[in-house]
Amino acid sequence: MPQTQGVPHISLRHLKALAYVARHKNLTRAAKELNRSQTAITKAIGELETQFEIPLFERSPAGMKPTLCGEKLAHWVELAEAEFRAAGASYQNIKVDVKDASKLSVFSMSISYKRLASFIALYDHRDTKIAAQHLGVTRAAISGAVRELEDLLELSLFERDTNGIHCSPFCLQLARHLKLAFAHLRHGIDDIASLDGVTYGTVAVGTLPYTRTVLIPRAMNRVLKSHPQLEVSTTEGRYAQLEVALRSGDLDFIVGATRPLGDEKELVTETLFEDRLAVIVRTGHPLTKQEKVTLGDLQHYRWILPARNTPARLLFDRELSQDHLPRPEHTIETSSLSTVRGLLLESDSVALLSEHQIYFDKLYGVLTALPIALNHTYRPIGVTMRVHSHLSPAAQLFLEQLRQVAQEMPKQ
Template identity: 30%
Template sequence: MDDEILRNIPAFMAVAEQKGVSRASEFLFKAPSALTRSIALLEETLGFTLFDRLPHGMLMNHFGEAVQERSRRILMELKIACEELGPICRPAKEEKHLSAFLLAGRKLQVFASIAEHQSLSEAGKQLALSRSGVSMSLSRMEEYLGIHLFERMAHGLIPNTAGEKLLIRAKRISAEIRHLKTELSALAGALKGTVIIGALPLCRTRILPKAISQLLITHPDIQVKTLESPYDELAKGLKSGDIDFIIGAVRGKAEQSEFQIEHLFMDQVSIFCRANHPLTQKNQIDLATLSNQQWILPRQDSPARQVLTKAFLQKGLTPPQPAIESGDLAILRYLLASTDLITAISPFQLFYEIKDQLVEALPIDLDNTQRSIGITSRKQSLPSPAVLEMMNEVKRVIRDEVHRSI
């Protein structure tokens, strides 16, 4: 999070709305020289001129308009943070005072870094500050608020309820600044920036890697980060702005109020075993035949495991208990190709093993085991041009390869 950007947003917004420094100075009760200096610092930090200086005032150019939109979103997150924290501060704080306090210095940046690392020392390393400097910043912040933001645990500093609320807002503000820099570069004709993707298992084998490789051919200055965790962890990152979107099997309606889903295609879970497995020699196979087999399966809350369980229950059979439970695709691939273990999985996750004839699908139709594959994003987010291009590349890969094979 760039503190120079945050610190100068109020001055920028006033000048943008009042269309000049003189009128903005009257609006903010600040000296014109101070506002002029703030605008100059913001432009220097971002690397772009944001206003056209005219005899009768200052008008935003297209770079300034991009900054204005992101600034509105940043100030909205800050307003919500103040509404959540203000009443519980001791004594309670008015929004304008609390907002000014949080914008000054590196408070949100230091706070978010402590929360991420759960350590004053590690936060100091990330921010190039001493441990005592980080500790002093946190102490001053908590003293002003009159509340604690962290629980001091044996294994580190863990955000408490108030800290968690502020952390979500601080991270979303950080994401807005990250997207702002990408937008300004795109307006200048160079698509740069960072895209952070929550990658669920189905798309990791072929769809997402191919989309990333194609994106980097046309936009080599984009940096792509993928995070591989269970869905619940990725959903937390999506909610806070740490993740731009999740690609993979979509979940139910639990997060529909916050998330939006773009369905891309329907996937069918199949049962696989190694080539030349004894089961491949049988003329007829049904689910009852597989009840006593050794299985390697993902966690119980995974979509593939759930559809397999549903298929067994619909036949009046007890769902299989795995000999090995693992969400690691590398482990599954090796064991599936080299042992008599069987699994239920999407064929997209075994693309190369199927292509090389190392594994094969058993001729069993799992009724009602289709699942939707799509992109999950936060409803109130405003994706940067780099994020949108990454999404479009994923869709192109699916259109060219997946739909052609369905």
């Protein structure tokens, strides 16, 4: 089987040939549209079937009908081809003197995957040494492949200065489309591998602070219990960083407090449930001995808060405004739950968190929530995905489990 991690080790020209034969169900018409010989197309299909060790077409005098595996793979290849075309359209906008950008090998899927792999590795790491180590090649191979690509496009993709390697505007667009294209191809490989009744593949999840204690771990445990052959990877970070990874196909979705999307056309959110923030302290904190506690009672305590302009922080600021209270001074800002826990356990500080985030701390009696109802801090917790996102079977399984776990979460 070809590799499913990173850039698939399959000829892009062969995959495109498969998609066209599946579309026309006729070798002659596919060869004519691709401007290739029937012999070349036949050879391409044969090599793919050898690589996958499965028949992709049923051959008869009436034509070539794709098998279920062939049909599945062709679907994902067509999605990948659309990303190559979109990259070509972006290139055409800046290279108006080029007659037909879609015919360039980089946009017509006629280029070697190795050259594109070098480009993507350098884009991801911004360092030729690390990119070379990632692909198991020499630095010269990375530089040579990227230089050939730049020569083909007749423009610079990377700029180098004393501060490192920087991407040109078109480099950012090209990388995004290519990474999405290769994500589709990886999903296609996983999809046909799953047709024997066992779902294979990797789920890539971006996690925001709220989800890392219960929601994500519980969903992971459940999906891996029933599908132990799956691989799940999580990426932690700020929303802006995760959004970039989501848009380029490095993540299947982001799970956490959702953001208002406004006129956003490329992303969509699905709300799983709403949650309210709470004031968290250590067990034995002086305020736990009071029968009634108000926000005003906390003015002289040091606050541990999320970063400015995050949804939780904005809701907290609104809560203070509703109660006509000043914003706390000398705060500590962190999204690290382990850091918050350490600070709370060794001081009388107070923290703004969800009770879900301290689920196990409450269970073991080390942290608790003060009896203060922050009624203006409800926020939607959900999944952010690409519009018309084509999830792999593995990602779809994980999403279904997330929805189930979310339904069981206690309401605050």
